[in-house]
Amino acid sequence: MKMMKLPVERSDFPTLQNKIMLSSCSQSAPPQAVIDALDAYKYSLIESGMEWGEWIEHVEGARKNFAELISCDPEEVAILSSVSDAVSSVVNSLDFKDDEGICVTEIDFPCIGQVSLSKKLKQGVPVTFIPHQNHMMKKEDYEAAINENTKLTCVPHISYYNGFKQDIKMISDIAKRNDSLLLVDAYQSAGSVPINVKEMGVDILVAGLQKYLMGIPGITFLYIKKEISAEMIPAVTGWFGQSNPFAFDLKSTDYADSTRRFNTGTPPIVNAYAAEAALKYILNIGVDNIQAYLQELSSYTIEYAEQLGMKVASPRNSAEKGATTAIYVEHADKAETKLKEEGIVVSARKDIIRIAPHVYNTKQDIKRALDHLKEWT
Numbered sequence: 001m002k003m004m005k006l007p008v009e010r011s012d013f014p015t016l017q018n019k020i021m022l023s024s025c026s027q028s029a030p031p032q033a034v035i036d037a038l039d040a041y042k043y044s045l046i047e048s049g050m051e052w053g054e055w056i057e058h059v060e061g062a063r064k065n066f067a068e069l070i071s072c073d074p075e076e077v078a079i080l081s082s083v084s085d086a087v088s089s090v091v092n093s094l095d096f097k098d099d100e101g102i103c104v105t106e107i108d109f110p111c112i113g114q115v116s117l118s119k120k121l122k123q124g125v126p127v128t129f130i131p132h133q134n135h136m137m138k139k140e141d142y143e144a145a146i147n148e149n150t151k152l153t154c155v156p157h158i159s160y161y162n163g164f165k166q167d168i169k170m171i172s173d174i175a176k177r178n179d180s181l182l183l184v185d186a187y188q189s190a191g192s193v194p195i196n197v198k199e200m201g202v203d204i205l206v207a208g209l210q211k212y213l214m215g216i217p218g219i220t221f222l223y224i225k226k227e228i229s230a231e232m233i234p235a236v237t238g239w240f241g242q243s244n245p246f247a248f249d250l251k252s253t254d255y256a257d258s259t260r261r262f263n264t265g266t267p268p269i270v271n272a273y274a275a276e277a278a279l280k281y282i283l284n285i286g287v288d289n290i291q292a293y294l295q296e297l298s299s300y301t302i303e304y305a306e307q308l309g310m311k312v313a314s315p316r317n318s319a320e321k322g323a324t325t326a327i328y329v330e331h332a333d334k335a336e337t338k339l340k341e342e343g344i345v346v347s348a349r350k351d352i353i354r355i356a357p358h359v360y361n362t363k364q365d366i367k368r369a370l371d372h373l374k375e376w377t
Contacts, residue, residue: 020368023354063079070196087183102150104130109185168202169199188211241263242255312326332350
């Protein structure tokens with residue numbers, strides 16, 4: 001088993017002192033820089049009591065870093081608390097004509113379908129679920145479902161279930177031919193594969209921090225192309241969605257010019273501290289470098305799992321998958337608990353265990369996890 005050179009120092013990650021973390025599809029190990037950022041917020045409370053100017057600087061730092069990550073203008077990024085909040089805000093801010101509807105893939109995370117169906121229940125907006133083929137999508141699936149009446153098409157960049165990675169530009173081309181907006185859930189991809197929203201033709205993108213971006217829960221970034229967001233009136237708003245929040249103008253609404261209008265109330269300050277540091281850490285490594293390293297670990301995971309006689313649920317072609325490899329396991333939730341007792345953190349979903357390494361993992365980490373999994377099952 002040839003060992004690769006790690007692109008980071010494992011000592012940068014305190015969690016690795018007593019755990020093997022292979023759960024980046026759910027929660028990655030935060031680097032020391034993120035822990036230090038959390039301490040910085042804590043000490044700002046202890047030493048200063050209140051530091052609004054400093055706090056907002058970190059919020060804006062996080063926004064700027066995320067914009068750099070996906071190659072957009074910071075003004076095109078709003079900050080909310082969860083992907084569910086962000087998608088709800090977008091869907092409920094769109095005006096649907098009588099014959100216009102939403103397309104959602106059957107491999108989307110549940111909240112995407114649930115938000116869309118709430119629009120159907122409230123206003124009768126039709127929702128079409130594009131069928132998957134063994135938890136994967138094909139071009140013809142999109143061509144058959146998206147039409148001139150599709151107002152919004154929702155897709156995951158990478159499937160939360162089995163790591164299947166989609167060609168977003170291809171899907172965008174189909175959506176654009178039908179004048180449909182394209183919303184991409186990048187929660188499972190941001191930080192592990194390069195994203196350029198302009199080149200990929202993405203209209204709306206959402207992503208949180210605790211997965212491959214190495215942050216913590218409680219903060220989500222919402223990108224909306226400025227030409228689109230400028231024409232939208234947010235269904236959910238607040239004082240930070242205004243052009244000048246500190247005008248404290250009770251009797252008027254003056255939305256920010258671009259996607260910032262989708263900000264709501266006081267931003268999640270402590271989460272922004274962590275996000276700013278995590279994003280800086282990712283940008284310093286380089287997402288191209290991260291992707292190359294994870295592709296090698298991904299290939300090894302499939303190879304070794306099949307060597308052990310395990311059934312892999314993920315695509316075999318590395319071009320069609322992200323870093324996560326899903327393995328069919330009976331009683332997956334119990335297997336997750338059993339491995340955690342051995343100091344190995346993985347993530348179960350339905351009938352699979354997801355092995356989701358990051359730049360701090362080695363092939364030896366994966367071998368140990370799979371050996372324990374095989375022994376238990």
